[in-house]
Amino acid sequence: MNRTLLAFLRKELMQTLRDPRMRVILFIMPVVQMTVFGLALSTEVRDIRLRVLREPGDSAMARLEERFYASGWFVPAAGGGETDSDATLYAPPGGFRRAMERGEGDVQLIVDAVNAAKARAIEAYANAILAGFLRSGLGPGEPPPAIDLDVRVLYNPAMESAVFMVPGVMSMILCLVTIVLTSMSFAREREGGTFETIVSAPLHDWEIILGKTLPYILLGLVDAALVITAGVLLFSVPLRGPLWILALSAFVFIITTVSVGTLISTIADSQQQAMLGGFLFLFPAILMSGIMFPVENMPPAIAWVAHLDPLMYFVRLLRNVLLKGGDPWVVGSNLAVLAAMACGAAALAFKRFRQTLN
Numbered sequence: 366m367n368r369t370l371l372a373f374l375r376k377e378l379m380q381t382l383r384d385p386r387m388r389v390i391l392f393i394m395p396v397v398q399m400t401v402f403g404l405a406l407s408t409e410v411r412d413i414r415l416r417v418l419r420e421p422g423d424s425a426m427a428r429l430e431e432r433f434y435a436s437g438w439f440v441p442a443a444g445g446g447e448t449d450s451d452a453t454l455y456a457p458p459g460g461f462r463r464a465m466e467r468g469e470g471d472v473q474l475i476v477d478a479v480n481a482a483k484a485r486a487i488e489a490y491a492n493a494i495l496a497g498f499l500r501s502g503l504g505p506g507e508p509p510p511a512i513d514l515d516v517r518v519l520y521n522p523a524m525e526s527a528v529f530m531v532p533g534v535m536s537m538i539l540c541l542v543t544i545v546l547t548s549m550s551f552a553r554e555r556e557g558g559t560f561e562t563i564v565s566a567p568l569h570d571w572e573i574i575l576g577k578t579l580p581y582i583l584l585g586l587v588d589a590a591l592v593i594t595a596g597v598l599l600f601s602v603p604l605r606g607p608l609w610i611l612a613l614s615a616f617v618f619i620i621t622t623v624s625v626g627t628l629i630s631t632i633a634d635s636q637q638q639a640m641l642g643g644f645l646f647l648f649p650a651i652l653m654s655g656i657m658f659p660v661e662n663m664p665p666a667i668a669w670v671a672h673l674d675p676l677m678y679f680v681r682l683l684r685n686v687l688l689k690g691g692d693p694w695v696v697g698s699n700l701a702v703l704a705a706m707a708c709g710a711a712a713l714a715f716k717r718f719r720q721t722l723n
Contacts, residue, residue, distance in 0.1 A: 521688065
């Protein structure tokens with residue numbers, strides 16, 4: 366090999382690998398991420414929350430309900446309300462037992478189609494279970510009763526994937542822009558030699574922190590308005606909730622991501638480390654947010670990691686406000702968690718900044 370190229374190769378490898386943090390990012394984190402994501406990520410739809418409405422004496426409907434739960438795809442809905450379930454099954458008028466005796470009737474299935482792919486899977490599962498139940502106990506060549514599944518779709522009647530995916534993409538863009546830009550702010554000052562000038566100026570620590578983070582919060586809010594407007598106008602995503610809830614949710618989320626980016630920036634010594642640290646946070650945050658893979662399908666031993674992901678809560682908020690109008694419990698609980706994360710990340714970033722000064 367050319368001696369000059371060999372010298373460059375040795376120099377670049379030594380410069381990159383001499384930092385223990387870079388060795389962890391390059392060699393340990395890929396193995397950890399591969400192990401976690403290989404176990405956690407699945408496109409299979411399971412644990413569908415089902416609510417069954419039937420008369421107490423309807424034994425046939427009770428057996429059908431048991432068949433749904435025994436399939437492994439459905440679980441009983443925890444609450445009694447419509448918002449607590451992914452699907453609701455209604456017995457035919459007069460009861461399923463009488464429909465079986467008449468040999469005809471309709472079983473109605475109400476499906477929450479915010480997630481279009483999940484709604485299609487629910488419909489397919491329900492059709493297969495009902496057909497299998499109607500065929501059970503029949504003799505050879507005996508036709509099953511003419512009982513059909515009447516499916517009604519809520520929130521996304523056309524079951525368009527864009528209506529479900531676009532809010533997730535909006536969240537991902539905001540997270541990407543704010544964390545990457547903010548994580549490089551202090552590292553850029555250090556590499557440019559201006560960090561010492563800022564620190565030596567007669568400024569309070571909080572003034573420096575706010576001066577470095579407020580511009581990115583404002584940029585994030587502008588980006589939030591742009592992506593939401595583009596989603597509504599270009600992709601026909603419905604806007605069913607109040608604008609002030611949407612604005613408040615975006616504001617709290619952006620403060621959280623800017624705080625996380627600032628924390629990464631105080632740990633990194635260079636822009637290269639800051640960028641790698643930002644993507645090291647973003648990659649698992651996006652995959653475990655529920656944008657593409659259902660969080661409910663993750664094993665319990667791994668699912669708790671997803672509940673440390675601010676992006677997961679904002680995705681739920683955005684989809685609920687845009688598509689369902691903003692359920693008070695969903696909005697309040699997710700906003701509270703995001704606000705707690707924003708305070709925690711900001712406190713850690715401020716503490717770390719003071720440590721770097723000392």
